[in-house]
Amino acid sequence: xxxxxxxxxxxxxxxxxxxxxxxxxxxxxxxxxxxxxxxxxxxxxxxxxxxxxxxxxxxxxxxxxxxxxxxxxxxxxxxxxxxxxxxxxxxxxxxxxxxxxxxxxxxxxxxxxxxxxxxxxxxxxxxxxxxxxxxxxxxxxxxxxxxxxxxxxxxxxxxxxxxxxxxxxxxxxxxxxxxxxxxxxxxxxxxxxxxxxxxxxxxxxxxxxxxxxxxxxxxxxxxxxxxxxxxxxxxxxxxxxxxxxxxxxxxxxxxxxxxxxxxxxxxxxxxxxxxxxxxxxxxxxxxxxxxxxxxxxxxxxxxxxxxxxxxxxxxxxxxxxxx
Numbered sequence: 001x002x003x004x005x006x007x008x009x010x011x012x013x014x015x016x017x018x019x020x021x022x023x024x025x026x027x028x029x030x031x032x033x034x035x036x037x038x039x040x041x042x043x044x045x046x047x048x049x050x051x052x053x054x055x056x057x058x059x060x061x062x063x064x065x066x067x068x069x070x071x072x073x074x075x076x077x078x079x080x081x082x083x084x085x086x087x088x089x090x091x092x093x094x095x096x097x098x099x100x101x102x103x104x105x106x107x108x109x110x111x112x113x114x115x116x117x118x119x120x121x122x123x124x125x126x127x128x129x130x131x132x133x134x135x136x137x138x139x140x141x142x143x144x145x146x147x148x149x150x151x152x153x154x155x156x157x158x159x160x161x162x163x164x165x166x167x168x169x170x171x172x173x174x175x176x177x178x179x180x181x182x183x184x185x186x187x188x189x190x191x192x193x194x195x196x197x198x199x200x201x202x203x204x205x206x207x208x209x210x211x212x213x214x215x216x217x218x219x220x221x222x223x224x225x226x227x228x229x230x231x232x233x234x235x236x237x238x239x240x241x242x243x244x245x246x247x248x249x250x251x252x253x254x255x256x257x258x259x260x261x262x263x264x265x266x267x268x269x270x271x272x273x274x275x276x277x278x279x280x281x282x283x284x285x286x287x288x289x290x291x292x293x294x295x296x297x298x299x300x301x302x303x304x305x306x307x308x309x310x311x312x313x314x315x316x317x318x319x320x321x322x323x
Contacts, residue, residue: 034204044232045214051229055097064138070119071112071139075104081145082107085136087154088246091118094234095153098309106317112139116242127245129155129253133162149320151175153305154277155246158253164264175316177269178302180281181255181288191251195244202240210235222307260288267293267319269312271300293319
């Protein structure tokens with residue numbers, strides 16, 4: 001006797017209609033956003049109160065090869081030179097405007113802008129951290145500084161590691177903050193995918209990511225409301241492709257094979273609640289490099305150079321005075 005034939009019952013598609021509706025809604029929103037970005041007016045935030053720049057410090061440009069780099073200088077020309085190397089996304093003024101006035105009382109403070117940041121040239125093509133270090137040396141050569149102290153923050157701290165390793169005779173003392181020898185040590189593929197998606201979005205409109213950062217830093221009080229217009233304009237001064245090329249340079253960076261051979265007095269400043277460069281990777285760098293001093297800033301995130309400027313100034317001045 002043949003076995004009975006059972007046909008599966010077709011289950012009612014309870015969710016088919018809501019899913020279709022959701023897809024249509026998302027498609028309409030996406031199309032509306034694309035059309036708005038292509039044809040809509042430029043809209044700026046509403047600023048509260050009188051607006052002003054946080055730092056009135058003009059700079060100048062110097063040539064490194066065929067490229068032009070912008071640099072600001074402050075403090076007595078006869079004072080010991082201190083180079084401040086900024087990180088990814090923020091140029092030298094945006095990163096260090098809260099530190100420069102105080103540090104300039106004791107040092108000749110030199111603040112260059114990396115390629116693709118601030119007022120320096122936009123240079124097409126891929127970039128590595130070693131390129132940023134070599135270009136920084138070129139700026140210092142153009143300014144006539146043979147020896148100097150260095151403070152590098154985040155991506156700038158990676159460039160500072162390369163400087164100290166390749167030019168130990170020129171770097172007198174090294175200070176690293178919010179940085180690592182291998183900053184992206186986990187979830188590397190998702191991070192790379194995130195870069196691709198963010199770059200694709202920024203090519204159509206860079207305002208969305210800027211709005212998030214802008215609102216976060218203003219609401220937290222890291223950026224004062226009277227500096228909001230300056231900060232907004234500075235954040236929009238980005239090439240969407242080249243901006244993420246610099247970020248990918250940090251993704252590829254790995255100094256672990258050689259950073260332990262750096263023979264320069266070194267201090268690490270570690271923001272304990274860093275949400276961008278994991279604290280464990282910062283402590284790893286301190287151990288690998290054999291840091292002479294480690295300063296931890298409790299409660300500080302990756303924006304700590306802006307949220308805790310007094311702690312940075314105190315640590316820098318103390319280290320450069322004691323060593």
